[in-house]
Amino acid sequence: MTSIHDALGRLWGANDGDRMLERDGHWTSWGSVRSLTERIDRELTVAGCQTGGRVAVVLSNRLESVAALIAIFRGGRTLVTISPLQPPDRLSDDLAASAAPFVLAPAALWSDEVFNRAVADLGATGWRLDDGELDLQVRGTTEAVSGDPAVAIEMLTSGTTGAPKRIPLTRTQLEASLASALRHNDRPDVRTKPPLTGTVGLVTLPIVHIGGLWSLLQSLVASRPIAMLDRFTLQGWHRAVKQYRPAVAGLPPAAMRSVLDSDIPREDLASIRAINAGTSPVDPALVDAFFERYGIPILVVYGATEFSGAVAGWTVSDFHARWGDKKGSVGRAFPGVRLQIVGEDGAVLGVNERGRLQVATLQAGRAGGWVTTSDLAHLDADGFLYIDGRADDVIVRGGFKVSPETVVRALRAHPAVADAAVAPMPDQRLGQIPVAAVELMPGAATDGEALREHCRTTLTPYEVPARIFVVDALPRGAALKVDRRRLIAMLEDLEVPAETLATPT
Structure with a gap:
């Protein structure tokens, strides 16, 4: 471009x-x-x-x-x-x-x-x-x-897992990111229509974070007219989609759930060919439910502020051809992006072996050299990437390692659970223990002990949360991702009795 x-x-x-x-x-x-x-x-x-x-x-x-x-x-x-x-x-x-x-x-x-x-x-x-x-x-x-x-x-950075860091992004990185996304989705590098004509671009997330900024830049460099929400609201998003009929829209998982829980009719979203989702992990069951109701593929992407946007993701054609057997993947590498998985010793791992994800791309600067992320991941034989959690999120419970994402997936599988989050809490005997908070589906009812029984059917004993709280809403940032620091503060405010947490079940 x-x-x-x-x-x-x-x-x-x-x-x-x-x-x-x-x-x-x-x-x-x-x-x-x-x-x-x-x-x-x-x-x-x-x-x-x-x-x-x-x-x-x-x-x-x-x-x-x-x-x-x-x-x-x-x-x-x-x-x-x-x-x-x-x-x-x-x-x-x-x-x-x-x-x-x-x-x-x-x-x-x-x-x-x-x-x-x-x-x-x-x-x-x-x-x-x-x-x-x-x-x-x-x-x-x-x-x-x-x-x-x-x-x-x-x-x-969004600061959802720690103190925000200020990341310098070069013009070369941003241009590489925009060009890679265009090639990934088979779109032309140069838009030939007169400026400020054609489909209206939607900006629904805060532009102070990479997801919203990237949406804005996409529309600006394509010289599209732009409809911008001050913040995501179901009513505002619905109005914009119904009025401007975009072919592609973006929604974080919490917003997708809001749409699913609403009475928005299928015909109001008929223009949308696909919805991009990349601000936080997306539950495959949510993707399936959205596709079943609206017939719209959810194209999960993987990226970060440090990468100037996404470096891997789904395409519409991949979704229709491969979603059934690749559920849970965040898609394949964008053009110009290389991915590999390395072990603790730095050695490159093989197919379906879990380790640290490394990314090489001009989007990350460093002349396209390998950048080690904080994400645990694996690649399958077809190049589909699966994020298994964050290395810096691992909870060490009495010497056993617990991935919060594994526990979250188990909780989301319960029919009453809309979303969940897991955080480490200090424990005098075990060092750390996993504690969870969940949001329920509208009209659903359950309690923490019932959810722990559910977890016992799919998790190892040390992975089962020591306690699970049902809350009205998980604490979220502007991009609707769960804010880990606020989550820990919420769990501390709930004053978990120490004797309840002492023993793995």
């Missing part, structure tokens, strides 16, 4: 009156987006932000963030993402840790004393970016500031 810089440049061939971005049922024209984009670029230039200059943006699903992203990418600068989903104090700490010399933020934050102090301590130049307007709030350094022109974005 062409460079992101050139692909975004195609937007300037659109008419100012063309619809560009829809949010909450209201369309903003390309002329309005272009005007704000160009003003952001001019202001950054005047302030001394040169090529590679780092610009922190409180990045939310709104017009102003889209304009900022286009301006920064087109200007050869680096976008430093700041999540608006954090409490103000944590957001301010994150901004301070970023050390960015330029800041774009909404009006509400400029009214916060802690945020203003963080900007002042950085010596940064900052603007209020709100209501389609850009206003200088504080002038910092007057010296010209440059940086690494290769880095397009510094993005935080």
Whole structure:
């Protein structure tokens, strides 16, 4: 594909009156987006932000963030993402840790004393970016500031399993990711339709995380008009799909369950040829139920922020031909991606042998060399990848290793369970024990002891959770993945009696 810089440049061939971005049922024209984009670029230039200059943006699903992203990418600068989903104090700490010399933020934050102090301590130049307007709030350094022109974005990982890490992603990595996905799905590298015509692209996840950002970039480089949700709601997603009739949509597993539990009729989703799912593991039973009700394949993909998106996944043709005998797989490697499994000694393992997953791709940088992930996995003889859990999630119970994902799969197999999560809890005698929380299907009823009896039929005794709590809702982040840190806090708040947990069953 062409460079992101050139692909975004195609937007300037659109008419100012063309619809560009829809949010909450209201369309903003390309002329309005272009005007704000160009003003952001001019202001950054005047302030001394040169090529590679780092610009922190409180990045939310709104017009102003889209304009900022286009301006920064087109200007050869680096976008430093700041999540608006954090409490103000944590957001301010994150901004301070970023050390960015330029800041774009909404009006509400400029009214916060802690945020203003963080900007002042950085010596940064900052603007209020709100209501389609850009206003200088504080002038910092007057010296010209440059940086690494290769880095397009510094993005935080989701932080669902630990403290978020800021990952630098280069333009080359992003372009490799976008091109690989196009080839994987047999789509042309270059879109020949006039800009801002054709099918509307849907952005349903927060663009401050890789899944939402990737959806936005896909639509921007294809010069599609975009419908963006502030956050996923069943009503908002249903409205957008029914109105704009997309061929492909994206949903995390929790959102799929919401659709399945709703009264959305099959005909309202008739335009959708496939749904991509890659934010968290997907229960094969959920895929089967969705396909049975709506006739829509769920294309599970595997990726990470570090890979600039997905590196493996299903295609529609693979789904129809192979899902029946490959359930549970996350698909095959994307074009340009190599996968292998290694043991604890680093030796490459054979077919169906479980070990650490390694990935080699330009999407991960490092000149395409091997990157060792935290995921335990195996590859079958046909190249289908299966994720067996995370090496850093393993619970060691009295010397026995328990994979939380294995326990989650067992719990999800119970007809009353909609979703489940498992976390380690400290135990004086055994070191750690697995404790689970589950959400039930609408109208279903069961209890923790019944679920433990169910687990005993498929798990080894040491894998059976010491206790299982039925909860109203599992704690989830913005991308609807279970937040492990909040899950542990929830289980601690439930005050599990120590004597209940002491002995494996």
